[in-house]
Amino acid sequence: MEHDVSNLLYRHPEWYESVYDGAGHAAGRLAETQFQAVLGRLPASLLDIGCGTGRDLEYLAALIPDVVGVDYQQTMIDYARAQRPGIDFRTGDMRTLRLHRTFEAITSFGLALTYIHDNHDIDRVMTTYATHSVPGTVLILETLDPGKLDLLPARFTIPAMHATADAVYRHHPGHQLLERTRVWRLDGEYVRDSVRFRVLYPQELAHYLDRHGFELLGTHTVAGEKTAASMFVVAQYRGEA
Ligand SMILES: C[S@@+](CC[C@H](N)C(=O)[O-])C[C@H]1O[C@@H](n2cnc3c(N)ncnc32)[C@H](O)[C@@H]1O
Numbered sequence: 693m694e695h696d697v698s699n700l701l702y703r704h705p706e707w708y709e710s711v712y713d714g715a716g717h718a719a720g721r722l723a724e725t726q727f728q729a730v731l732g733r734l735p736a737s738l739l740d741i742g743c744g745t746g747r748d749l750e751y752l753a754a755l756i757p758d759v760v761g762v763d764y765q766q767t768m769i770d771y772a773r774a775q776r777p778g779i780d781f782r783t784g785d786m787r788t789l790r791l792h793r794t795f796e797a798i799t800s801f802g803l804a805l806t807y808i809h810d811n812h813d814i815d816r817v818m819t820t821y822a823t824h825s826v827p828g829t830v831l832i833l834e835t836l837d838p839g840k841l842d843l844l845p846a847r848f849t850i851p852a853m854h855a856t857a858d859a860v861y862r863h864h865p866g867h868q869l870l871e872r873t874r875v876w877r878l879d880g881e882y883v884r885d886s887v888r889f890r891v892l893y894p895q896e897l898a899h900y901l902d903r904h905g906f907e908l909l910g911t912h913t914v915a916g917e918k919t920a921a922s923m924f925v926v927a928q929y930r931g932e933a
Contacts, residue, residue, distance in 0.1 A: 742804020
């Protein structure tokens with residue numbers, strides 16, 4: 693992960709889950725529908741990259757027998773393992789991950805790919821997707837929709853802590869980065885966190901995917917405040933580019 697990420701919620705995965713309430717499992721349901729549409733069935737195996745606490749993987753693991761979740765942060769993986777003990781969670785970096793096996797589906801939800809800022813690193817992540825694919829593998833990525841950035845949430849709440857934060861977004865167009873700064877009011881103190889998201893335009897994303905052997909099949913939206921600015925990209929692996 694880029695070194696300039698500071699996120700209060702990553703230090704407290706239980707708070708992360710309450711802020712990004714997965715009720716309804718919207719991303720998991722979209723993936724289920726897309727797997728059926730593309731494959732005519734559910735995949736037999738699934739790799740979820742940037743799985744965080746594993747909340748989406750939990751939904752999909754009830755449908756798919758062989759699932760693996762990978763995240764860069766040990767705190768998130770420790771929490772995921774404790775909360776979802778039946779699921780295989782590993783620590784790893786999507787730029788270098790090599791599990792020496794393939795999957796029929798790969799997902800990456802919660803804007804995980806936008807944490808990769810550099811073009812060369814995006815190519816490395818695409819190589820990771822391809823290395824873990826066979827022809828026919830379905831890839832579903834949640835990225836930012838450049839046309840909907842004004843729909844990003846302006847206020848965040850940690851219900852259990854009665855804590856709130858207003859978010860301020862700042863564009864860095866030269867680098868296609870969007871910086872989000874939040875100041876949390878927590879136990880009478882102020883805690884600041886910030887993250888920068890890479891904004892990928894659809895043509896650019898299609899180009900990266902094509903260069904690495906994936907065909908872009910379509911983009912989809914998921915209703916909900918936290919996903920209003922998201923674009924769910926569905927692609928399929930053709931084979932080595
Ligand atoms: C906003 S969270 C989304 C987590 C989960 N997919 C969800 O939707 O709840 C983004 C996740 O991407 C992970 N991430 C960022 N950079 C990564 C990298 N280089 N390799 C693997 N995971 C990474 C972070 O650790 C974080 O858990």
